[in-house]
Amino acid sequence: MHTSPLPPSPDPAVEAARINRNGAIIAAVITALVTAVATGTGAFLLGRERGESTASAATVTVTATAVHTETATVTAGQADVPNNSAPPAQPGPTTLLDLAPLEPDGEWRVEDRKVNTKEYEDALTAPLDDCSGNTVSQTYQIDRKYQRFRAEVGLTDDSGSDARVEIQFLVDNTPNQPATVTIGPGTLEQVDVDISNAFRITIAAQTERNCTGDYAATVAWLNTSLT
Numbered sequence: 545m546h547t548s549p550l551p552p553s554p555d556p557a558v559e560a561a562r563i564n565r566n567g568a569i570i571a572a573v574i575t576a577l578v579t580a581v582a583t584g585t586g587a588f589l590l591g592r593e594r595g596e597s598t599a600s601a602a603t604v605t606v607t608a609t610a611v612h613t614e615t616a617t618v619t620a621g622q623a624d625v626p627n628n629s630a631p632p633a634q635p636g637p638t639t640l641l642d643l644a645p646l647e648p649d650g651e652w653r654v655e656d657r658k659v660n661t662k663e664y665e666d667a668l669t670a671p672l673d674d675c676s677g678n679t680v681s682q683t684y685q686i687d688r689k690y691q692r693f694r695a696e697v698g699l700t701d702d703s704g705s706d707a708r709v710e711i712q713f714l715v716d717n718t719p720n721q722p723a724t725v726t727i728g729p730g731t732l733e734q735v736d737v738d739i740s741n742a743f744r745i746t747i748a749a750q751t752e753r754n755c756t757g758d759y760a761a762t763v764a765w766l767n768t769s770l771t
Contacts (some may be wrong), residue, residue, distance in 0.1 A: 545731070598651035637769035640668060640695075643684045650680025657765050659698045660732045668765040672709060672751045675759050682710075686739070690770040693739045697747075697765050700733040704758030705729060709753075711763070713737055714746040726752075728745065729761075739770070 641654060650670040657667040670680040697711050708723040713735060720737050727733050739745060749763040 560665060560674055564620050596645075608765045615623050620648060637771045638690070639770070640682075640684060640747070640765065640768040641666060643686070646683045646685055648682050650658050652680070652682055657762070657764055658701045660730055662703065664764070664766050667700075668747075669747065672761045672763060674705075675751055675753060675756070677750055677753045679748060679750040680763065683744055683746040684741060685744050686770065687742060687761065688741050690742070691738070691740050692746060692771050693735070693737045693769070694766055694771075695735045695768040696726060696748075696764065697735055697749075699729050700762040700764050701729065703729045703761035706757030707759050707761035709763055710750045710752065711735075712748040712750070713747075714748065715739055715743055717746065724750075732766075 569689065574752055580720050646653070651672045656663065656665050657669055658664070659667065668682075670682075672678050672680060691714070699707060699709060708726055708728050710726050710735060712724055715719045715737065725733050746763055751759065751761065
């Protein structure tokens with residue numbers, strides 16, 4: 545019988561070298577894989593970060609555009625808003641109460657009084673208490689600024705039933721025509737006088753002489769205006 549010889553036992557040094565070489569190869573492969581994974585992950589994260597940055601930048605750009613558009617719209621809207629503010633109020637006519645009187649004669653006052661059953665605010669009044677031709681008057685300097693004088697004049701409702709008063713309006717010390725108008729309680733006289741080129745005007749009232757009975761009276765000038 546022929547017997548084959550057994551193979552020689554491997555050299556331990558050679559075996560160790562082979563194992564070390566295989567381990568190095570495996571380690572290299574693992575390192576390559578880890579590097580690839582890390583690189584890919586980093587690239588992914590970097591790309592994501594860049595993508596976010598790009599998205600953020602795009603968002604900022606859009607936001608800036610929106611803000612710009614909104615500002616332009618608001619500005620245009622403000623420019624198109626009509627001016628609804630009220631025009632400045634025009635001054636009303638001048639009244640005798642706006643002027644400083646010259647040479648007052650009598651106890652003139654401004655008060656609320658009833659004339660011909662109607663209440664009037666800021667009536668220009670003066671009392672007349674006797675029958676001796678008592679006169680009250682008040683003069684105003686208007687410096688040729690006005691064209692017409694308008695007013696109402698009467699006796700207050702608490703004046704005596706027998707009171708009769710002569711009313712005068714003078715332009716530069718000249719009585720207006722008719723020169724006098726006589727009034728009693730419960731009446732109201734309209735006054736409308738041309739005062740063009742007038743330097744001064746005077747309102748006046750005088751009681752009748754030798755009157756009898758309940759004659760005490762208070763004259764009231766109402767709604768005066770100079771235009």
